[in-house]
Amino acid sequence: MRKPAQLLLAASAIAMMLGTTMLPATAVAASAEEGKKIAEDRKKGNCVSCHFYQGAEMAGTPGPAFVAMKDRFPDRAKLAAQISDPTKANPNTLMPPFGKHGILKPDEIDAIVEWLYTL
Numbered sequence: 587m588r589k590p591a592q593l594l595l596a597a598s599a600i601a602m603m604l605g606t607t608m609l610p611a612t613a614v615a616a617s618a619e620e621g622k623k624i625a626e627d628r629k630k631g632n633c634v635s636c637h638f639y640q641g642a643e644m645a646g647t648p649g650p651a652f653v654a655m656k657d658r659f660p661d662r663a664k665l666a667a668q669i670s671d672p673t674k675a676n677p678n679t680l681m682p683p684f685g686k687h688g689i690l691k692p693d694e695i696d697a698i699v700e701w702l703y704t705l
Contacts, residue, residue, distance in 0.1 A: 621701030655702040669695050
């Protein structure tokens with residue numbers, strides 16, 4: 587019989603092959619917390635300047651509200667792509683291409699996606 591550590595390692599290897607991750611809940615929570623910080627940072631995401639979300643102070647209105655994000659973007663990759671380069675889906679968008687222009691790194695975009703999935 588395998589030990590718990592071996593089972594976790596085997597499950598993680600399978601998850602990696604399937605393109606998923608097996609992060610502990612604390613890692614996801616930390617990532618979501620970091621995503622919120624990045625999203626609210628005026629020198630980084632500054633999402634609040636255009637989007638309303640629960641708890642936002644002086645939120646902007648040009649962009650859609652951050653509500654039911656899992657329902658609106660069930661595919662995380664599509665949400666990350668929207669943040670990275672929204673001009674692909676809508677060439678006339680006002681939203682800056684955060685990834686394409688190097689404003690945010692891929693791991694920062696992933697953290698924002700984690701945070702958005704909590705809304």
